[in-house]
Amino acid sequence: MSHTHTDQEAHNKEAMAEIKKVTIILSVFTIIELILGFWMITMTSEALKLAIKGTIVILMMAKAFYIVAYFMHLKHEVKNLIMTIVVPLSLFVWFIGAFLWDGSSFRNLRNNYNPYFKEQATIKVEKKVEEHGAAKHEATDAKHETKHESVETKHEPTKPEVEPYY
Amino acid sequence: MSTTTTASPNEAKLWVGGKSPFNSEYGKVMMWYFLMSDAFTFGAFLISYGTVRFSTNGWPNSNEVFRSFPFAPEGVHAPLVFVSIMTFILIISSVTMVLAVHAGKNMDKKGVVRNMIWTIIGGIAFLSCQAWEWNHLFHEGAWWGANPFLNADGTASTTNFTNFFFTITGFHGFHVFSGVVINIIMLIMTLLNKFEQRGHYLMIEKAGLYWHFVDLVWVFVFTIFYLL
Numbered sequence: 001m002s003h004t005h006t007d008q009e010a011h012n013k014e015a016m017a018e019i020k021k022v023t024i025i026l027s028v029f030t031i032i033e034l035i036l037g038f039w040m041i042t043m044t045s046e047a048l049k050l051a052i053k054g055t056i057v058i059l060m061m062a063k064a065f066y067i068v069a070y071f072m073h074l075k076h077e078v079k080n081l082i083m084t085i086v087v088p089l090s091l092f093v094w095f096i097g098a099f100l101w102d103g104s105s106f107r108n109l110r111n112n113y114n115p116y117f118k119e120q121a122t123i124k125v126e127k128k129v130e131e132h133g134a135a136k137h138e139a140t141d142a143k144h145e146t147k148h149e150s151v152e153t154k155h156e157p158t159k160p161e162v163e164p165y166y
Numbered sequence: 167m168s169t170t171t172t173a174s175p176n177e178a179k180l181w182v183g184g185k186s187p188f189n190s191e192y193g194k195v196m197m198w199y200f201l202m203s204d205a206f207t208f209g210a211f212l213i214s215y216g217t218v219r220f221s222t223n224g225w226p227n228s229n230e231v232f233r234s235f236p237f238a239p240e241g242v243h244a245p246l247v248f249v250s251i252m253t254f255i256l257i258i259s260s261v262t263m264v265l266a267v268h269a270g271k272n273m274d275k276k277g278v279v280r281n282m283i284w285t286i287i288g289g290i291a292f293l294s295c296q297a298w299e300w301n302h303l304f305h306e307g308a309w310w311g312a313n314p315f316l317n318a319d320g321t322a323s324t325t326n327f328t329n330f331f332f333t334i335t336g337f338h339g340f341h342v343f344s345g346v347v348i349n350i351i352m353l354i355m356t357l358l359n360k361f362e363q364r365g366h367y368l369m370i371e372k373a374g375l376y377w378h379f380v381d382l383v384w385v386f387v388f389t390i391f392y393l394l
Contacts, residue, residue, distance in 0.1 A: 008272075015268055023261050030257065034250050037393045041229050041245060053394050060389040064382055071264050071378045074198075080180075081188040081195065085202055092209055099213045103220030111223070121223035124320040 022070040029059045197372045201379045204341075208383050211337065212390055215330045224317030226327050228392050231315050234302050249392045252295045253384065259288025260381040263349075267374040270367025275356060278370060282353040285377065289346035296339050300332070308332075331391060338380070338387050345380045348373050 269277025307314035
């Protein structure tokens with residue numbers, strides 16, 4: 001009896017040490033990510049920015065590993081169970097690669113063959129300061145209501161408003 | 167017979183019956199598979215965000231968009247500060263959840279109750295932060311279909327940015343909300359001695375898996391929207 005009790009105690013100690021260790025690792029990685037993020041705000045070099053973004057992604061994956069392996073306890077499960085979860089998730093490798101490649105290819109195609117799309121990326125615009133979201137939404141709601149009334153009374157087809165193309 | 171001779175003796179013993187091959191409870195295994203499918207849903211959202219961002223020439227600078235802070239005076243900009251607080255709230259609530267699961271394994275009802283309460287408080291705090299941020303962005307003119315922000319290079323931005331932001335953080339917030347509801351139910355069941363009667367706290371472990379998954383998704387959402 002006493003033997004199993006001390007076994008239990010040793011196991012508890014070990015588990016608590018693991019929780020403590022993973023908590024510290026997650027916090028430290030998050031702080032490093034934030035420091036890199038703050039550093040990136042004032043940065044102008046695109047190449048260095050890209051390198052830092054890569055580092056942040058690696059830290060993100062490391063954090064994900066620690067959460068899944070230790071907090072979700074997957075590392076201590078039977079190997080077969082781990083495999084039924086991890087192997088399907090490896091589809092993400094193809095998933096991310098193919099779709100990001102597709103996205104950048106679409107941008108290149110549009111920049112080559114759609115002059116309007118390319119032009120939009122060169123025109124600087126002023127930021128509309130006074131526009132308030134809530135006020136704007138209320139205004140459009142009111143407009144819709146009045147329009148609805150006028151349609152009912154006059155029985156005239158109203159022209160649909162042309163939305164500005166962003 | 168030929169199959170058992172090729173497999174190692176250990177493996178053969180696992181699959182001949184009379185023993186749980188995954189050495190895990192049915193509900194827990196199914197929770198893992200549910201979370202795997204949920205990971206694909208979130209993955210699809212985030213990858214479509216990446217695809218659209220890669221196919222667009224300009225994109226708003228997240229440090230200019232997410233720079234507000236509650237009770238900060240007008241004109242004071244603090245990029246990354248508020249979201250880092252949200253991130254730490256979720257990490258800490260994840261730790262208290264692990265402690266609750268750990269207490270459950272030791273049949274320590276008091277420990278489960280205490281840590282579940284902390285986890286629920288953390289979840290509610292996170293949701294409150296998110297509600298404040300959404301409200302603030304809405305009053306700046308951002309919503310589904312409305313984007314008041316310009317691209318980082320000063321050109322006009324599409325509504326893709328706000329659409330993806332509100333859809334993905336909203337979907338994650340909904341997961342946090344359901345997690346909080348699940349945790350409250352687990353807390354009530356613990357207080358009613360349900361798990362003491364069953365002789366195990368496996369339900370806490372399953373709720374824990376879900377809660378950690380919510381934290382896991384936030385790791386990705388936080389990095390992709392606020393840092394990259």
